[in-house]
Amino acid sequence: MSRTHLNQLEAEAVHVMREVVSQCDNPVMLYSIGKDSSVLLHLARKAFAPGPIPFPLLHIDTTWKFRQMIEFRDRITASLGVDLIVHSNPQGVADRINPFDHGSRNYTDIMKTQALRQALDAGRYDAAFGGARRDEERARAKERIFSFRDRHHRWDPKAQRPELWSLYNGRVERGESIRVFPISNWTELDVWQYIHLEGIEIVPLYRSAIRPVVERGGTLIMVDDDRFQFVDKEKPEMRSVRFRTLGCYPLSGAVESTAVTIPEIIQEMLLATRSEREGRVIDHDQSDSMEEKKREGYF
Amino acid sequence: MLESSDLIATDIETYLSEHERKGLLRFLTCGSVDDGKSTLIGRLLHDTKLIYEDQLLGLRADSAIMGSAGDRLDLALLMDGLKAEREQGITIDVAYRYFSTTRRKFIVADTPGHEQYTRNMATGASNCELAVILIDARSGVLNQTRRHSCISSLLGIRNVVVAINKMDLVDWSAERFHEIKDEYQAFSKELNFTDTYFVPMSALLGDNVVEQSGHLTWFDGPPLMEYLETVEVGGADGLEDLRFPVQLVVRPDLDFRGFAGTVAAGVLHPGDAVVALPSGVSSTIDRIVTFVGDQDEARAGDAITVTLTDEIDVSRGDLLVGVENPPNISHDIDAVIVWMADSTLEPGRQYLLQSVAGLGGASVTAVNYRVDVNTLEQVSADNLALNEIGCCAITVDRPLVFDPYVENRQTGSFVLIDRMSNSTLAAGMILGVSSGWDRRPDAGLVRQSSEIEPSERAARYGQLPATVLLTGLTAAGKSTIATALERRLFDRGRATVRLDGENMRLGISRDLSFSAQDRSENLRRVAEVARLVNNQGLIAIAALVAPKADVRERARKLVGADRWIEVFVDTPLAVCRERDPMGLYQQAEAEEIQQFPGVSAPYERPTDMDLRVDTSVDSVEKCVDSILALLESRGILNA
Numbered sequence: 001m002s003r004t005h006l007n008q009l010e011a012e013a014v015h016v017m018r019e020v021v022s023q024c025d026n027p028v029m030l031y032s033i034g035k036d037s038s039v040l041l042h043l044a045r046k047a048f049a050p051g052p053i054p055f056p057l058l059h060i061d062t063t064w065k066f067r068q069m070i071e072f073r074d075r076i077t078a079s080l081g082v083d084l085i086v087h088s089n090p091q092g093v094a095d096r097i098n099p100f101d102h103g104s105r106n107y108t109d110i111m112k113t114q115a116l117r118q119a120l121d122a123g124r125y126d127a128a129f130g131g132a133r134r135d136e137e138r139a140r141a142k143e144r145i146f147s148f149r150d151r152h153h154r155w156d157p158k159a160q161r162p163e164l165w166s167l168y169n170g171r172v173e174r175g176e177s178i179r180v181f182p183i184s185n186w187t188e189l190d191v192w193q194y195i196h197l198e199g200i201e202i203v204p205l206y207r208s209a210i211r212p213v214v215e216r217g218g219t220l221i222m223v224d225d226d227r228f229q230f231v232d233k234e235k236p237e238m239r240s241v242r243f244r245t246l247g248c249y250p251l252s253g254a255v256e257s258t259a260v261t262i263p264e265i266i267q268e269m270l271l272a273t274r275s276e277r278e279g280r281v282i283d284h285d286q287s288d289s290m291e292e293k294k295r296e297g298y299f
Numbered sequence: 300m301l302e303s304s305d306l307i308a309t310d311i312e313t314y315l316s317e318h319e320r321k322g323l324l325r326f327l328t329c330g331s332v333d334d335g336k337s338t339l340i341g342r343l344l345h346d347t348k349l350i351y352e353d354q355l356l357g358l359r360a361d362s363a364i365m366g367s368a369g370d371r372l373d374l375a376l377l378m379d380g381l382k383a384e385r386e387q388g389i390t391i392d393v394a395y396r397y398f399s400t401t402r403r404k405f406i407v408a409d410t411p412g413h414e415q416y417t418r419n420m421a422t423g424a425s426n427c428e429l430a431v432i433l434i435d436a437r438s439g440v441l442n443q444t445r446r447h448s449c450i451s452s453l454l455g456i457r458n459v460v461v462a463i464n465k466m467d468l469v470d471w472s473a474e475r476f477h478e479i480k481d482e483y484q485a486f487s488k489e490l491n492f493t494d495t496y497f498v499p500m501s502a503l504l505g506d507n508v509v510e511q512s513g514h515l516t517w518f519d520g521p522p523l524m525e526y527l528e529t530v531e532v533g534g535a536d537g538l539e540d541l542r543f544p545v546q547l548v549v550r551p552d553l554d555f556r557g558f559a560g561t562v563a564a565g566v567l568h569p570g571d572a573v574v575a576l577p578s579g580v581s582s583t584i585d586r587i588v589t590f591v592g593d594q595d596e597a598r599a600g601d602a603i604t605v606t607l608t609d610e611i612d613v614s615r616g617d618l619l620v621g622v623e624n625p626p627n628i629s630h631d632i633d634a635v636i637v638w639m640a641d642s643t644l645e646p647g648r649q650y651l652l653q654s655v656a657g658l659g660g661a662s663v664t665a666v667n668y669r670v671d672v673n674t675l676e677q678v679s680a681d682n683l684a685l686n687e688i689g690c691c692a693i694t695v696d697r698p699l700v701f702d703p704y705v706e707n708r709q710t711g712s713f714v715l716i717d718r719m720s721n722s723t724l725a726a727g728m729i730l731g732v733s734s735g736w737d738r739r740p741d742a743g744l745v746r747q748s749s750e751i752e753p754s755e756r757a758a759r760y761g762q763l764p765a766t767v768l769l770t771g772l773t774a775a776g777k778s779t780i781a782t783a784l785e786r787r788l789f790d791r792g793r794a795t796v797r798l799d800g801e802n803m804r805l806g807i808s809r810d811l812s813f814s815a816q817d818r819s820e821n822l823r824r825v826a827e828v829a830r831l832v833n834n835q836g837l838i839a840i841a842a843l844v845a846p847k848a849d850v851r852e853r854a855r856k857l858v859g860a861d862r863w864i865e866v867f868v869d870t871p872l873a874v875c876r877e878r879d880p881m882g883l884y885q886q887a888e889a890e891e892i893q894q895f896p897g898v899s900a901p902y903e904r905p906t907d908m909d910l911r912v913d914t915s916v917d918s919v920e921k922c923v924d925s926i927l928a929l930l931e932s933r934g935i936l937n938a
Contacts, residue, residue, distance in 0.1 A: 051551030
């Protein structure tokens, strides 16, 4: 039987992970707890079986993640016996930086981008895996699978290393690093289908349930804890919703849905006419915002 | 056919199980700046309904500001990713796009048409099985078209679609289409394409992209999409023997030692005998271990972990290969290099060479020639600049295990890395073990000329210089004729040098084996010596098998066509076998000698020789007579 597209994509991702472990001294996997991270983690188990995953996971905790995400993170990592490093920007925490008072742009910069740089510097990692895919956004369509970052974690789209065949150049000097995207060539459908076929566990927030939400500027935001700042006479409504992408709860838009099983979610996705990142508030400013964030070191 | 929304809506489980079985086609699109390439991909995504509503809204906004499609949606803007490029209005890097239909999934590498971006195109092509080459029907085949076709061919793509676009602007003219098709075919017959499909279309209007065109009724082939959905791609990876490059040694505890990697060619099973290279130590595959349990088979493209029955030393960069048809191992290789850095490739500089066989130091010992990618001509060159392609001789500081790129893209490719900046400088496609034919002498060497005029030599010897090559099977009678010819010429007072293949191997060619590669080198040395003695006014008589037509042709060019006389000693194989004075045929049949022309390797019969003789019919004397008659008729003996 000829190999299916998922066989090929899986083999490519496994090859990439093994290449990083062979070439780099101190790799780490960025673990966002989302579905792409869950796929990445599953691929890592496959790549190094029967051995353990030979690198730690790093979670940048903005302190505003959904509670169910944190529970999921702690349970999964404990059950797999992988090292988990959790880092929050201490200055941001001290200054009580939050998405309600400081705006999504500042908040993202301080609690995500800066926090990530701090953690990568502290760990002296020379390679960091991420779950980004080229189909998500225009700027990502051109990024290499092994994406070089300078000492300041900056990406220079004009000075990318040529990447041919399955030969990846992971050589760096001290302080420089490589961001590695093993599932670059996967689409959202591939990710869901793989989750379905492999029975990969995902955060329950991806599945529909009755949840408390407020509608704000056309976006449904879930009231996940008592830090939520209501505006005017906002009151949480109980609606059947789910999330297409997960991040900080005040910045994640929910969609109304009754899809619970993975096939139902896929069905809804295929029939939907809105693209995945649309639920993420940070991309809305302008279409080049992701490119700018990436240049600055955002994943 | 497009994705079936009906099935998605009514029976998602069935849809998913069908989708799960789809194969994957990776193709590349290339064309000049204005050929409408981005529009084509935008059209494919749009017509397969892969553009979401919010993206479409963004696109409408962008089209109004930056678009160049008038009131229409500028589909090209979907493809042009980065800010700077969008402002310039051209795509400057490789962008990847994804879509699927009911039959296949596709990954599209969109590569730029701009003159200076050869490197991006090579990058995109390296992982593709097919190339779509766009031609603007108004302008026809351009230098860029040739360039893109050459690079696709060099990178191992064998299936090509020539999309003749903007047919709406030439009034849907069948005549124009055929004119361009003929022009393209004339140029591309030098390339290594096995399948070329020509399709007229208008990406802007959608004619013949996904849907059949109402304007192109004279064209009866399938539209582009249907062709892409059904085409069978072979690619350059025809090698069927096992190649398993070890990426990583997996050693979780003292009881388990596995070798992880991606199978580059062939098939492997537990129980298969393998050889580890470069060490040459043999072992047997014990298990194929995966996360979900042991497998009983693994094929090219599978990422697996194997264990061996013996505790042999294997590490990253080693290859496990089958017992039959092993890959090459050499310090010295010839390779086609695509130079991708701003600094120039200079022979002598040290680089790092990374391949599936690991990382090592390497230096380019010579630039043999540069390839003019517009004409495919070999141009003499001392270095390679950004975006130039050339053939180079490379020396590696350890034995490199490889296959020629034409046989396997994975084991035949490498990149060169700068030792200081760590940047990737070049992509390389290995031709084979370094051959003296292509190697250019070091720069600065000057030929010392003689004070004696050719005419003085001709007067002294009463002859013009010439090289007589006696080619034919082993035991055909070549050496016998050569010795007899030498005697007859000597007796007539002529000055000759006899160059016997076997005598060469006792001295000058003592380092050579009987492989095709080394036979070629032996003939090169004979030809070089023949040229030297010809320049001294002497007649060279060369007797060797010289089984390959292309190698004989190179020898002819080296010596000079006007001095070259090729005599085919066409004694039938059965007679040669019968004679077999040294028992070589017997040994070849018992496989004690490999690659023996006429038995286990081809002897390519000359077709445009100067003379054919057959020692099973004619006596040696008669053969020599006819050679002498030929020499006389050419005026060589009556100077």
